[in-house]
Amino acid sequence: MEKIYLEILELMKQYDTITIFRHAHPDCDAVGAQFALKSWILDNFNTKQVYACGYEDCGQGIFPSHEEVSDEIIQNSLAIVLDCSNKERVDDLRFESAKHVIKIDHHPDLTPFGDTQLVIVKAAATCEILTYFFQYFKDYKLSITTANYLYKGILTDTICFKTSNTSAKTLESASYLAQFGIDIPSINRELFDISLDEFEFASYIRSKLICKGKSLGYIILSDDELKKYQIKPHDARNYISEIGNIKEFEIWCMFTEKEDQSGFYDGSLRSKTIPINDLARFYKGGGHANASGVKDLTYDELMELMDKLQELIK
Template identity: 40%
Template sequence: MYQALFDLVEQYDIITIYRHVSPDSDALGSQFGLKQWIQDTYPKKQVYALGSSGSGSRDGNFPAMDVVDDGTITQSLAIILDTANSARVDDERFLNAAYRLKIDHHIYVETFADVEIIQDLKGATCEILADMFMQKGIRISALCAQYLYGGLIADTLRFSISTMTPDTFHVAAYLLTCGVDVAKANEDNFSTSLRLYRYENYIRANCSVLEEKLAYMIVSKEDYEHYGLTFDEAKEKVFVMGGVQEFEAWALFIEKERDADGNAIYNGSLRSRQKTINDIANTYHGGGHRFACGVKGLKKDDINRLLQELLKRIDE
């Protein structure tokens, strides 16, 4: 299964690499980690990381996105990372590529590539890529390892999620042998600015709690802009409500836009300690992992129904 990546990269002289919209550290880390390995290994190949910029608070830790014309893409191998469904790929031109390979750790949603490597028990797409290199006996560059390690610790919350396995630690150890600066990776992914610190405290102080087991927060555009945040920065902070012993699940809903009637439309992030909730998210225009997923395009009434479904799931 892993060999497909190496065979396809060897075959194509032009490679375009994609990830999901509003990328997190795993999406960006896997994208630039893979790009770095290809450039290190095949310096004559044309390799491009595609997608919009300005998508999150961690963008400053990564290079600028590349820009290519349509003709280049039609000649390329497209590698799509960390994305379960085609609608979330941050550049629909991947559909025009000569060949498509998907590598992902989300639960299967749909097939949209010629070859798909899906391992939904892995903690991060960065973990899959690092495991590929490790199994192949490749010593990757320190910069490539830094990108992959950053995405790994971000998506596993520094190895604290419930789906951790010994293999994840094995992969992390491999990355360290390649020259990862652990202190820098933690600083890049988990330090915060004063404005984000104040926003996080705002969520802690104002979140609502249902039956002492489900915490949630609904944040208006006016609220997060008061702290100087973008939508993408604001939506990252669902973790703020985690770590409370009584909370079995927690959710953060962020206003993204308003419809023609002036009603606020929200995207949300859902988390659960032990109960599977991604099936619930699927019915609200979302999806993701069993205990960590997203929803989108919700009005206040949708949010209220969703919260009741989460409460019911907690009680099952």
């Protein structure tokens, strides 16, 4: 691993302009990694131009907004793509025009891309990988701002250190970051406190739970319901955690009807231990072994998927 860390640092030193990308619909790990890397580079190489690219912001936590960057800047830059396993999902495909592309990610590397890759599938978050990297270069400055961004990414991708990929190294990384004086309770509040509206939506969702057998539960939300609560399908699916701590469930899912295509559903699937990503890929999705997504399902396909998931449990 040391060799690749040195190679990446060397590339950062070589380029005057660095553009940092991440996946579409960014979560806290994606933007946490993006702004952590940006602040670390600027803290240590203050003459460089560093840009956080992308078109969307993250709906959770407090992060700076994405920046508008010209084609020319990107073409002359070193591009670093974070937390994104396939290039189609990068939130700004212009990264491909950069002089050199580095991919740093923790998702299964099914479709490698870029000129240099740092992929650690065992890491619970891309922010965890960056923490290894910054820890390796201990002589460089790591500010409390950088530590804050990284901690937010690790905390959210592990759902507060509860996911199966939370390892000793994950906790060591969090512990390392804590040494820089981050405010742990206030980060928790920033990321996880909910508004009264959100509380009411969560209560509604709980009332919509359907159980299939003892070990499988799912929720389906129609476009009308989403409009009534003024919530976007993607944001609504984040509420899957509302049914994530039911003892009886091995697998639980949440589906939302598409805004622009009535009768079609996107879904999030979660499991305690049973791998579900192979099945998810069959339904135009994929992801981690215990957390995957599916896309563009008709109601019948959705029911068929429920049958197949039930078979996986047996």
